[in-house]
Amino acid sequence: MLFLILLIGSNLLAQEQTRITPEQKLLVRVDGLSCPFCAYGLEKKLLEIKGVKSVEISIDDGEALLTLDKDAEIGKETIEKEVTDAGFTPREIVYLDKTTLNEH
Amino acid sequence: MSTKYFCLASLLVWGCGTEKEWLFEENIIIPEVFPIGIVLVDNDFIVSDPDNNRLVRVDGSGNILKEWGGFQRPMHITEINSTVYVPEFISDSLKVLEEDMIKSFDIDASFDAPAAIDINESTLAVADFYNHRILLSQNGQISSIGVECHEDGKLYYPTDVKIYRDKIFVADAYNNRIQVFDKTGQSVKIIGWKEDIAVATGIEVFDDQVFVTDFYGNRVLVYDLKGRLKKVYSDQFDGPTDILVTKDHMYVANYKGGYIAVYRKE
Numbered sequence: 001m002l003f004l005i006l007l008i009g010s011n012l013l014a015q016e017q018t019r020i021t022p023e024q025k026l027l028v029r030v031d032g033l034s035c036p037f038c039a040y041g042l043e044k045k046l047l048e049i050k051g052v053k054s055v056e057i058s059i060d061d062g063e064a065l066l067t068l069d070k071d072a073e074i075g076k077e078t079i080e081k082e083v084t085d086a087g088f089t090p091r092e093i094v095y096l097d098k099t100t101l102n103e104h
Numbered sequence: 105m106s107t108k109y110f111c112l113a114s115l116l117v118w119g120c121g122t123e124k125e126w127l128f129e130e131n132i133i134i135p136e137v138f139p140i141g142i143v144l145v146d147n148d149f150i151v152s153d154p155d156n157n158r159l160v161r162v163d164g165s166g167n168i169l170k171e172w173g174g175f176q177r178p179m180h181i182t183e184i185n186s187t188v189y190v191p192e193f194i195s196d197s198l199k200v201l202e203e204d205m206i207k208s209f210d211i212d213a214s215f216d217a218p219a220a221i222d223i224n225e226s227t228l229a230v231a232d233f234y235n236h237r238i239l240l241s242q243n244g245q246i247s248s249i250g251v252e253c254h255e256d257g258k259l260y261y262p263t264d265v266k267i268y269r270d271k272i273f274v275a276d277a278y279n280n281r282i283q284v285f286d287k288t289g290q291s292v293k294i295i296g297w298k299e300d301i302a303v304a305t306g307i308e309v310f311d312d313q314v315f316v317t318d319f320y321g322n323r324v325l326v327y328d329l330k331g332r333l334k335k336v337y338s339d340q341f342d343g344p345t346d347i348l349v350t351k352d353h354m355y356v357a358n359y360k361g362g363y364i365a366v367y368r369k370e
Contacts, residue, residue, distance in 0.1 A: 034303060034319075034320060035277075035305060035319045035320070035343075036138075036343075036345065037179075037219060037261065037263050037277065040154060040193045041193070041217055043177075043194070044177075044193060044194050044217055047194070087261065087278075
């Protein structure tokens, strides 16, 4: 009986996590992000990519966290081009799975 | 040398001590606001808060009296007769806040991330950040100043612009300088290239003095119109982005710190 309760509980928890983070997330680390004008500029260029729903920029960490449409397929080259066009050097692009996301 | 002659000599050289300085008065902390642009309207501040996509009206104690939301990253604003002109960085458009109403403000030009606007009589100037230029409208005629690069006459991510008399003063942010143009687009002066300005984010020209905010240097530098450095203030800033000067006061918007630093002329 206890086993059954735990099993149902863990299934419910897994379903809840899926509902909370249905979108894909992508973390972009850049060099040269140094002022709010840069941050909003990077946000603007990344938002112009089809499939990007929202962008959160951290100036201090030099990072942009992208939320993508559920079925969006965006290649690293596309991201790199927009980051470069925005005036920055792309350092790292990480597609976050749910496990990784929970760590952020 | 007698006192009389000493004072006469001082008057010639130093203005006999009449050149007043700005003294720090207070920091006006504005909760949950990260200001980029600042103007004064009827003794209150109106501040752009792009992190929260809004303009806010703030009193001298830092209380938010009113807010207008729905903007898309409003940046360096300007005010004429209580009407506030707003460049929107994300939507590539200009807006006006007039009598509590937000309206579109269209000119016959396109932008890529407008960062600042200034208006003086029939001349309007917009700092067009990603096009590395200043868009100028004179009696409805559109012209462009600058192209992307680092040489004199060229711009690299301009963030602010001011029209003063017959000149256009540009915060040429990532060329780390102020550049002055005439209205035909000719570069006539470079200011601040010797001072290692980290990022020249904001500019004000008042009473024949040029005030510059240095975002990463956490400084305000003051020059005369010939580009001679007069004074550097560096003790009260945390990511300064804009500066507003009146006859008696100097107000500096600090984006990182979330406050307005107030200096009084002494």
